[in-house]
Amino acid sequence: MAVQVRSEIMTDPQLPDWLIPPPEGFKAEDLDHLPDLPAHTELIDGSLVLVSPQASFHALITTILEVGLRRYVPSEFRVRREMSVILGPRQRPEPDLTIIRASADLGLNVTAYQASDVLLAVEVVSPESEVRDRERKPTLYAEAGIPHFWRVEADADSAIVYTYKLDRATGAYGEPSVYQDKLQLSDPFEIDIDLTEVESL
Numbered sequence: 001m002a003v004q005v006r007s008e009i010m011t012d013p014q015l016p017d018w019l020i021p022p023p024e025g026f027k028a029e030d031l032d033h034l035p036d037l038p039a040h041t042e043l044i045d046g047s048l049v050l051v052s053p054q055a056s057f058h059a060l061i062t063t064i065l066e067v068g069l070r071r072y073v074p075s076e077f078r079v080r081r082e083m084s085v086i087l088g089p090r091q092r093p094e095p096d097l098t099i100i101r102a103s104a105d106l107g108l109n110v111t112a113y114q115a116s117d118v119l120l121a122v123e124v125v126s127p128e129s130e131v132r133d134r135e136r137k138p139t140l141y142a143e144a145g146i147p148h149f150w151r152v153e154a155d156a157d158s159a160i161v162y163t164y165k166l167d168r169a170t171g172a173y174g175e176p177s178v179y180q181d182k183l184q185l186s187d188p189f190e191i192d193i194d195l196t197e198v199e200s201l
Contacts, residue, residue: 021047028092031084032111040082044136046090052128060198061152061159062096062124068183068193069099077119078105084112085121087144093137096152097122099188115144119188124152138164142172148188149173155180159195 018034025046042049084094104117123133151162164173183193
């Protein structure tokens with residue numbers, strides 16, 4: 001039955017071509033060439049992941065972190081919001097925030113960055129992305145060698161930030177440090193961000 005449904009989908013002229021992946025799955029560069037692809041589509045394990053509408057918490061805490069990071073980031077780095085990162089041939093997620101090397105900022109037409117240019121990837125967890133943000137993406141970021149990963153969760157009306165650092169010996173992230181109300185740390189650089197702003201904006 002599944003084969004029949006797939007066949008019907010493939011022959012439906014009203015559906016976009018990108019709805020059905022090639023046998024080997026999509027590749028990272030395909031995201032730049034698929035026509036009418038929805039904004040912020042990610043590629044995980046060769047499959048397209050469409051982003052659901054985001055809750056207000058997601059937008060607010062992302063803005064708070066973005067503004068805070070821009071205040072503290074050293075001049076040799078840049079903060080980017082919702083830009084995809086190429087981790088491998090079949091992996092191109094789109095973190096909510098990234099810190100990249102300034103040398104990777106090649107102009108206004110750039111559509112993705114290489115993992116080797118990323119210092120930090122930040123994911124704000126949504127109900128539909130819990131498994132990806134808590135399990136799959138951290139594994140992919142660690143395997144790609146991204147030194148720092150933050151996972152942001154909602155807790156009632158406040159935010160909790162879990163910060164991870166890559167253990168070069170194991171190639172995995174170690175146990176997280178946990179921050180609520182105030183994100184104050186010195187690695188990867190001095191940062192002091194008031195997370196409670198999410199309650200008042």
